[in-house]
Amino acid sequence: MVTNPTGSFDLENVSVAYGSETAVAGVSMHIVPQSVTALIGPSGCGKSTLLRCLNRMNDELGNVKVEGSIRFDGLDIMDNRLLDPVDLRRRVGQVFQKPNPFPMSIYDNVAYGPKTHGTRAKAELDAVVEQALKRAALWNEVKDQLKKHAFELSGGQQQRLCIARALATMPEVLLMDEPASALDPISSQQIEDTIAELKKSVTIVIVTHNMQQAARISDRTAFMLRESMDRPAGLIEIGDTRVMFTNPGDKRTESYITGRFG
Amino acid sequence: MSEPRNTTRPSIGRPGISRAAEGLAKTIIIISGWTAIALLGAIAAYLFIESRSAISEVGLWSMISGELWYPTSKTAQYGFLPSETGTLWVAIVALMLCVPVGVASAVYISEFADKRIKDVYKSVIEFMAGIPSVVLGLIGLSLLAPWVRTTFGLDTGLTAFAAGLMVGVMCLPTIISIAEDALHAVPSELRMGSLALGNTRWQTTYRVTIPAASSGIFAAIMLGMGRAIGETMVVLMLAGNSGIIPNTPFLPARTLPGTIAGELGEVVRGGQHYSVLFAMGLVLFMVTFVINLAADSVLERQRRRWRR
Numbered sequence: 001m002v003t004n005p006t007g008s009f010d011l012e013n014v015s016v017a018y019g020s021e022t023a024v025a026g027v028s029m030h031i032v033p034q035s036v037t038a039l040i041g042p043s044g045c046g047k048s049t050l051l052r053c054l055n056r057m058n059d060e061l062g063n064v065k066v067e068g069s070i071r072f073d074g075l076d077i078m079d080n081r082l083l084d085p086v087d088l089r090r091r092v093g094q095v096f097q098k099p100n101p102f103p104m105s106i107y108d109n110v111a112y113g114p115k116t117h118g119t120r121a122k123a124e125l126d127a128v129v130e131q132a133l134k135r136a137a138l139w140n141e142v143k144d145q146l147k148k149h150a151f152e153l154s155g156g157q158q159q160r161l162c163i164a165r166a167l168a169t170m171p172e173v174l175l176m177d178e179p180a181s182a183l184d185p186i187s188s189q190q191i192e193d194t195i196a197e198l199k200k201s202v203t204i205v206i207v208t209h210n211m212q213q214a215a216r217i218s219d220r221t222a223f224m225l226r227e228s229m230d231r232p233a234g235l236i237e238i239g240d241t242r243v244m245f246t247n248p249g250d251k252r253t254e255s256y257i258t259g260r261f262g
Numbered sequence: 263m264s265e266p267r268n269t270t271r272p273s274i275g276r277p278g279i280s281r282a283a284e285g286l287a288k289t290i291i292i293i294s295g296w297t298a299i300a301l302l303g304a305i306a307a308y309l310f311i312e313s314r315s316a317i318s319e320v321g322l323w324s325m326i327s328g329e330l331w332y333p334t335s336k337t338a339q340y341g342f343l344p345s346e347t348g349t350l351w352v353a354i355v356a357l358m359l360c361v362p363v364g365v366a367s368a369v370y371i372s373e374f375a376d377k378r379i380k381d382v383y384k385s386v387i388e389f390m391a392g393i394p395s396v397v398l399g400l401i402g403l404s405l406l407a408p409w410v411r412t413t414f415g416l417d418t419g420l421t422a423f424a425a426g427l428m429v430g431v432m433c434l435p436t437i438i439s440i441a442e443d444a445l446h447a448v449p450s451e452l453r454m455g456s457l458a459l460g461n462t463r464w465q466t467t468y469r470v471t472i473p474a475a476s477s478g479i480f481a482a483i484m485l486g487m488g489r490a491i492g493e494t495m496v497v498l499m500l501a502g503n504s505g506i507i508p509n510t511p512f513l514p515a516r517t518l519p520g521t522i523a524g525e526l527g528e529v530v531r532g533g534q535h536y537s538v539l540f541a542m543g544l545v546l547f548m549v550t551f552v553i554n555l556a557a558d559s560v561l562e563r564q565r566r567r568w569r570r
Contacts, residue, residue, distance in 0.1 A: 112469070
């Protein structure tokens with residue numbers, strides 16, 4: 001798994017428009033495989049919008065137009081003939097801000113992806129479910145109650161269940177949109193520990209409001225900003241997290257990180 | 263709703279007259295609200311009072327289970343079974359048409375149609391719900407009944423089947439709009455969660471959205487059924503109104519509401535036949551009441567489930 005890592009992204013001049021309004025423009029960045037990249041910036045700076053470009057979930061919102069080039073391990077994901085969005089999403093999973101387990105059992109939640117993708121054999125499914133729950137650090141808490149309804153879990157457990165659900169399809173990349181913002185500090189800590197473990201095997205791109213969290217868990221940090229309402233948001237800079245937080249190249253990054261705005 | 267702006271001089275913000283008007287409005291609203299409930303109780307009570315002599319003389323159970331309906335013969339027979347069977351056939355045929363079509367339409371509107379089509383479709387549905395049933399009856403008489411007769415090689419097209427088809431059309435708006443509401447109430451995060459796992463829209467709809475809305479869809483079907491059982495005019499015009507228990511839907515039949523509407527004008531007020539028709543009304547009232555109540559409790563459970 002370590003040799004020849006997969007799950008890299010190359011963005012070139014990416015812009016996103018909602019209807020006639022351009023929300024994000026001119027973003028170019030490289031996302032390093034099997035590392036954690038944090039997208040930070042104040043509200044409305046297009047972090048989540050940019051994140052959704054990576055698994056083409058913007059397509060599902062209607063009236064959203066994405067332009068520019070996005071390559072996933074060299075493959076142009078904007079071209080449906082090369083890679084169908086449905087296939088892309090099997091390789092690029094997503095965890096949402098609010099835990100969104102399906103109204104079914106714990107087991108069925110995790111088995112959902114592999115099942116619809118064609119895994120039918122019970123033993124195989126059992127193994128996939130167990131492995132995914134272990135990777136999401138939830139197995140020990142739920143191994144005796146896999147038939148329990150997902151809604152009975154706590155918020156933090158539900159979020160780890162959603163991580164397990166995303167991992168069950170064996171994605172190479174996991175996109176996380178403020179995955180801990182709706183959780184209490186202890187659950188939040190557990191999610192962070194899970195991320196630290198997961199980055200050994202998958203690429204993680206995480207949107208976060210919480211700068212301490214970005215500093216703790218990420219290897220690289222991208223700072224985005226919308227400087228005025230009549231201009232689209234853009235990428236200010238991206239770099240090694242330690243450098244970004246101690247010696248950023250741009251004045252605006254420094255102001256944001258030191259808490260002067262946002 | 264808004265607070266008086268000038269808190270030091272509240273008398274200017276709320277003069278006495280407005281306070282009196284508010285009190286009056288509140289009283290009127292409360293009275294109106296209770297009137298509806300009182301009316302429901304009054305209807306049930308009136309049905310019961312009028313059917314009392316039939317219940318004591320003929321017996322409720324012997325009416326419900328009686329196989330013969332000869333209300334005007336010298337030894338009158340008041341068996342509801344012909345009407346009950348007819349009602350059942352009409353409802354079954356109606357549901358077989360309107361459940362698949364209605365649920366599929368609701369899924370289409372809620373999950374696949376773009377906004378413009380959705381708006382048009384919704385107003386078409388509302389318009390459809392507003393068509394007087396006698397108009398549908400006319401169309402049924404002139405087009406549907408002859409078609410049924412020739413297609414199935416029957417002696418007459420006026421059958422439970424023809425009536426059921428038309429009643430099914432009438433139930434469509436109910437089923438579509440309630441099932442659509444149920445699907446719409448499913449949080450979009452669930453759809454997004456499924457799509458993000460690399461499932462198609464159809465897989466998402468079929469495996470997540472529809473199961474999540476299943477209790478609401480079930481309630482929609484129940485309410486449609488209530489409508490099918492209670493529908494009168496179309497059935498009176500199309501079912502054939504035979505007094506014999508129909509073994510198949512392809513025979514002329516009568517239904518509970520059809521019998522009441524068809525015969526009430528010809529009976530002696532206060533007589534036994536009159537009272538029996540009220541007993542029939544009471545049975546019908548209770549059946550539809552129970553169906554609606556069940557549908558409502560299912561809907562309420564679904565509403566509570568998504569209020570997280």
